Amino acid sequence: MYALIMAGGVGTRLWPRSRQRSPKQLLDLASEFTMLQETFSRLTPLMPPANVYVVTGAAYASEVARQLPEVPRSNIIAEPFGRNTAPAIGLGSLYIRRREAQAVMAAVSADHLVQKKQEFVQVMRSAAVLAEQGYLVTIGIRPARPETGYGYIELDHPLGIPVEYPGFRVARFTEKPDAATAERFVAGGKHLWNAGMFVWRVDVILDAIRQHLPGLSQALEEIDRAIGTPKERDTLERVWPSIDEISIDVGVMERAGNVAVIPADLGWSDVGTWASLAEILPADEANNVVINGEHIGVGTSGSLLYGNKRLIATIGLKDLIVVDTDDVVLICPKDRAQDVRSLVAKLKQDQRHEYL
């Protein structure tokens, strides 16, 4: 088995910890290891490090290499710039296909949290069986709450293939729903969170790209012909700007016929915002999540206290986020966690590069 870790992106909504030069996946956000390192260590029961590939931004490649010394340097693939997941997956697949034409590969995000590592390994093993048989397999997370920030996958009938974690046909993919629809999805029991976690054969995904994203496919084959030649870098930089930005979900999974989903409960979060980080981590007796540093509270509850070196002292806070870093203190209600993006946009507009 092979894996492609997608390590592009910045994770803007996790500012002030995420910065342009130290994006979310390269941070030790929820443990002593970085999210990239956690992602890598989840995969190691499934494959040797030499089978792990990483697609990342050119600016991050050397830090990725530093954080993953077991991964061969040549497995770290630098995109000239981000074009969303379909081009990133296509590019990574080219390298894996060169190793093994029908390799089963997982494609996972570097910046998601998976708390149940054992289940993750078992689910991936079941997914690999389905992938062998030609399915584009996605992992669907059983929803813990009517989250409006995620896309949903509606289950159809079981595939009937005997594996530990059985797969299902997909009735349809749904973009982020409104609150009422999300409530209905969770109550109905037929919808799963789309976690953007995939297993397939490399020839099957490249075929699907050829069928559903022919422009991307042509660009990829042009790049493929240059891989391993002196023209590799130049070709990539020349071709990449012509590629359309599109996700693998929208570009391939929603259009393909051979899609399967395995429902699973993995303690998963995309950790898109400080609020979603708080959702998934264990809370203390006052229902506060305290990470790093120390908190002393009088009547504070439901809050995320993300410390640094200072004591965070609070009185009577409810559902608030506090993030302390060396140069910024962020304070924000949980239900405004999405608006960290606006704050960063404001800093960008004000040219406050020291904080970006």
Add this chain to the structure above:
Amino acid sequence: MYALIMAGGVGTRLWPRSRQRSPKQLLDLASEFTMLQETFSRLTPLMPPANVYVVTGAAYASEVARQLPEVPRSNIIAEPFGRNTAPAIGLGSLYIRRREAQAVMAAVSADHLVQKKQEFVQVMRSAAVLAEQGYLVTIGIRPARPETGYGYIELDHPLGIPVEYPGFRVARFTEKPDAATAERFVAGGKHLWNAGMFVWRVDVILDAIRQHLPGLSQALEEIDRAIGTPKERDTLERVWPSIDEISIDVGVMERAGNVAVIPADLGWSDVGTWASLAEILPADEANNVVINGEHIGVGTSGSLLYGNKRLIATIGLKDLIVVDTDDVVLICPKDRAQDVRSLVAKLKQDQRHEYL
């Protein structure tokens, strides 16, 4: 004219800036000067520095001397420990009486804010005229809001003594009222805030202490006999523990007959809490008060952002207090500002001396 600056106390509710070793009056809380220095500079139009005396805790005496180099070292009087304002004023008065038996002296707190410095000087000059004639003069602040955290002074008829800021007889002193009573006081127009700011002749106040606090008076005379002798320090330390803790308001002003009040609007605050500091300082266009450092906000209003070295970034906060220091970040709603005391008590109970 003489002055006695009362510089005891810690200002616990202004934690984490106020600490046991650096109490409120010794901090640059609202300007580049410390509150003690601001208090001193308000007095200098009225008297030479050699006429300014300071009563403070033994632990703070050398820092007081450092902050007020113009004040003779012998004018800085160290109490063995705090016993509230009546003993502090009595002790300071002994030293002033030795300079001039019928000196007019002001007694003011080192940790209050007075924004209208010009008016302060003029009001003190009027007060000095009344004091010359034997009145115990207190300055009453016209209430800006129905504050329940201050005591009130009810006006009686005018004294009829021709001065720029005329004095009135006092009908009664009232302790901190409930909200309804405070509303009524402000609406009625006859009540003033008791600012704890006094002017009197030193012989008149010591006479009043003899009449209303005979125990304190005896102790003071015993101390007075030792002043300037080798026994001064020992006598003070032996006598002080026997003195009852009592304020000058309760012990003398509420009981005396020769009390006068001058109503004034001085931009005064006792700066007892972070909320009261926010009340008195100018707000920006979003109605936030930003002190030190820098704030970037999205939809934040009515808040106090007390910075240090870090950027304070906020989203959607309303009426919140944020105080950033080198080792603590405090976050607290304005209407819970009194509870900083509970937080400090909790730290004391937990023996977290590094934060006290």
